[in-house]
Amino acid sequence: MARSVALYHLRRNTATSVAAAVIVLLFLLAIFGPLIVPYDPLATSMQEVLQPPSAEHWFGTDQLGRDIFSRVVVATRLDFAIAVAAVAISALAGISVGAMSGYLGGWLDGVTSRIVDVMMAFPLFVAAMALVAVFGNSVQSVVLATSIINFPFYFRLARIEAASRREIGYVEAALINGNSSGSVIFRFLLPNSLPPVIVQVSLNLGWAILNTSGLAFIGLGVAPPTPEWGIMIQEGASMMMSGEWWTVFFPGLALVLSVFCFSLLGDGLRDIADPRRRS
Amino acid sequence: MKHRTLRLIAWRLLMALPILFGVIVVTFVLIRALPGDPAIVYASGPNMSQEDIDAIRRAMGLDKSVFEQFLIYLNNIAHLNFGNSLVTGQPVLKDFGERLPATLELAVFAFALSLVVALPVGVLSALYRDSWIDQLVRVITSVSAAMPGFFFGLILIFIFYFLMGIAPEPIGRLSGWSIAPPTVTGFMTIDAALIGDWEIFWEALGKMLMPAASMAIFAVAPLMRMMRGGMIDALDSDYIKAARAYGIPRRKILLQYALPNAMLPVLATMGMVLSTMLGANIMIEKLFAWPGIGSYSVNALTGVDYAPVQAFVLIVAVLFVLMTLAIDILSAAIDPRYKLKG
Numbered sequence: 001m002a003r004s005v006a007l008y009h010l011r012r013n014t015a016t017s018v019a020a021a022v023i024v025l026l027f028l029l030a031i032f033g034p035l036i037v038p039y040d041p042l043a044t045s046m047q048e049v050l051q052p053p054s055a056e057h058w059f060g061t062d063q064l065g066r067d068i069f070s071r072v073v074v075a076t077r078l079d080f081a082i083a084v085a086a087v088a089i090s091a092l093a094g095i096s097v098g099a100m101s102g103y104l105g106g107w108l109d110g111v112t113s114r115i116v117d118v119m120m121a122f123p124l125f126v127a128a129m130a131l132v133a134v135f136g137n138s139v140q141s142v143v144l145a146t147s148i149i150n151f152p153f154y155f156r157l158a159r160i161e162a163a164s165r166r167e168i169g170y171v172e173a174a175l176i177n178g179n180s181s182g183s184v185i186f187r188f189l190l191p192n193s194l195p196p197v198i199v200q201v202s203l204n205l206g207w208a209i210l211n212t213s214g215l216a217f218i219g220l221g222v223a224p225p226t227p228e229w230g231i232m233i234q235e236g237a238s239m240m241m242s243g244e245w246w247t248v249f250f251p252g253l254a255l256v257l258s259v260f261c262f263s264l265l266g267d268g269l270r271d272i273a274d275p276r277r278r279s
Numbered sequence: 280m281k282h283r284t285l286r287l288i289a290w291r292l293l294m295a296l297p298i299l300f301g302v303i304v305v306t307f308v309l310i311r312a313l314p315g316d317p318a319i320v321y322a323s324g325p326n327m328s329q330e331d332i333d334a335i336r337r338a339m340g341l342d343k344s345v346f347e348q349f350l351i352y353l354n355n356i357a358h359l360n361f362g363n364s365l366v367t368g369q370p371v372l373k374d375f376g377e378r379l380p381a382t383l384e385l386a387v388f389a390f391a392l393s394l395v396v397a398l399p400v401g402v403l404s405a406l407y408r409d410s411w412i413d414q415l416v417r418v419i420t421s422v423s424a425a426m427p428g429f430f431f432g433l434i435l436i437f438i439f440y441f442l443m444g445i446a447p448e449p450i451g452r453l454s455g456w457s458i459a460p461p462t463v464t465g466f467m468t469i470d471a472a473l474i475g476d477w478e479i480f481w482e483a484l485g486k487m488l489m490p491a492a493s494m495a496i497f498a499v500a501p502l503m504r505m506m507r508g509g510m511i512d513a514l515d516s517d518y519i520k521a522a523r524a525y526g527i528p529r530r531k532i533l534l535q536y537a538l539p540n541a542m543l544p545v546l547a548t549m550g551m552v553l554s555t556m557l558g559a560n561i562m563i564e565k566l567f568a569w570p571g572i573g574s575y576s577v578n579a580l581t582g583v584d585y586a587p588v589q590a591f592v593l594i595v596a597v598l599f600v601l602m603t604l605a606i607d608i609l610s611a612a613i614d615p616r617y618k619l620k621g
Binding site: 115118123127129134210213218219220237241252256 | 297298299301302304305309312421422424425426427429430433434436437440441442448449553554555557558559561562565566577580581585588591592595596599600
């Protein structure tokens with residue numbers, strides 16, 4: 001029943017299904033991209049520096065003669081891997097701690113909630129930048145920093161869900177039936193907070209990609225010559241003043257397209273998960 | 280009524296104190312956790328012996344217990360002592376003082392720009408719901424929400440500087456041969472206006488347009504969305520229907536009854552908007568070589584110069600907490616139903 005309703009909305013809402021299709025395609029590129037690209041994304045060629053888009057180089061070449069199409073495609077894997085890993089960590093950690101905090105209440109809830117309040121007092125990107133500095137300038141640091149800045153969203157979501165359902169009949173029934181608090185949280189409370197979490201995950205994947213490329217743009221995390229959208233934009237930045245637009249345009253387009261589709265999908269899923277907020 | 284609001288404001292201020300304290304603790308831990316022993320970084324000369332390093336460590340208070348070091352840190356903050364920058368060799372406070380006006384001028388201008396664009400369009404979109412205007416606005420907001428400011432900025436540079444040649448060179452606040460007006464406020468436009476130098480005024484304003492637009496792009500989408508949603512809710516409400524039934528002129532209904540109520544969700548989303556703008560500021564200043572605290576801190580960070588980074592994080596977080604507080608109080612002042620959090 002629930003699934004057919006979801007399918008109905010998915011079919012009815014073209015934008016959401018197109019976004020979902022593009023995301024599937026991007027994930028396929030992330031997995032198989034390096035196998036199908038026409039050129040080695042790291043191979044430089046001094047004879048072909050800054051070539052505009054052509055039949056041989058669909059997206060042109062950069063200041064080192066590297067094929068931009070191959071670089072944009074291969075970069076999908078790294079950008080998506082960072083986003084998926086970061087969001088998975090923050091979702092798992094945030095939901096478990098949040099649900100426990102909301103269900104148990106008391107001083108534990110007080111302490112964790114205050115800590116999360118302090119975390120939220122830092123603007124997201126500034127926090128990410130400082131954390132990458134602390135953990136050292138590497139890809140792992142970007143994953144960790146991104147998962148920390150996203151933690152509060154999942155924590156608050158799960159905490160409110162758990163706190164509001166604590167007094168509900170089925171939880172009481174489960175407790176009377178001899179379930180431990182832990183099993184109530186994980187078997188009865190968490191599954192019910194899944195729909196809003198899935199919406200949040202979709203939106204967050206987009207933010208995480210933006211965040212990663214933004215950090216790379218200011219020189220943190222991913223380092224050249226690794227193909228990554230933010231780095232490619234940064235490397236091409238000075239070329240925009242001399243007119244070689246393709247160095248920036250195509251990686252930027254890939255970036256905007258993925259973030260755009262994740263947020264469209266998130267909005268569409270929100271409509272399905274919570275019909276009252278349908279816009 | 281007034282009394283109640285005042286008491287709530289006092290309470291809310293009180294509730295912000297533990298968060299500010301938490302922010303200070305976090306920035307203290309941050310500098311402790313940063314890679315590299317500061318004493319060894321200072322003593323980077325080849326002739327430095329272990330004794331020299333120990334002496335520097337004592338001088339910097341690094342031989343004391345963590346708790347003592349924290350008290351020293353608190354004391355330093357209270358005296359606005361943020362240490363020295365290794366790169367400029369100046370006190371961080373002085374460096375920030377020189378750069379903060381540039382950041383503020385750009386940020387205020389960008390924020391004003393995003394409001395001026397987003398709010399009227401949001402209202403229009405609500406008034407002509409589901410028309411082509413509304414559809415167009417919806418597409419624009421969705422795309423701009425996915426548009427990183429630095430990419431948008433580069434597109435602007437390409438179109439207006441390279442292709443059309445109407446934008447000034449996208450570097451800094453003034454071109455190399457222009458003479459900056461004497462510093463009064465630190466805001467280039469205001470300082471130029473004060474001495475009546477309109478040529479510099481227009482130049483400074485022109486230089487700000489592209490970076491400000493790039494900073495504003497991310498804020499426009501949520502503001503527009505909230506303005507539209509707030510206006511639709513207000514227009515559909517019973518009190519507007521009643522006002523219509525009484526025959527109150529449409530103009531008055533919109534401006535006096537619907538608009539203030541529609542502003543509430545806009546205010547509620549302002550915290551998020553400010554957070555993204557404070558982050559965007561770093562990337563945009565870096566892109567346009569804007570001599571503000573954002574680009575200064577990024578350069579310090581990549582140059583392993585941590586005192587400015589610590590000060591930057593602390594200052595930005597404190598600013599953010601205070602601005603969220605102001606938004607909260609403003610919401611309560613506008614809407615008597617609004618419950619102050621805390």
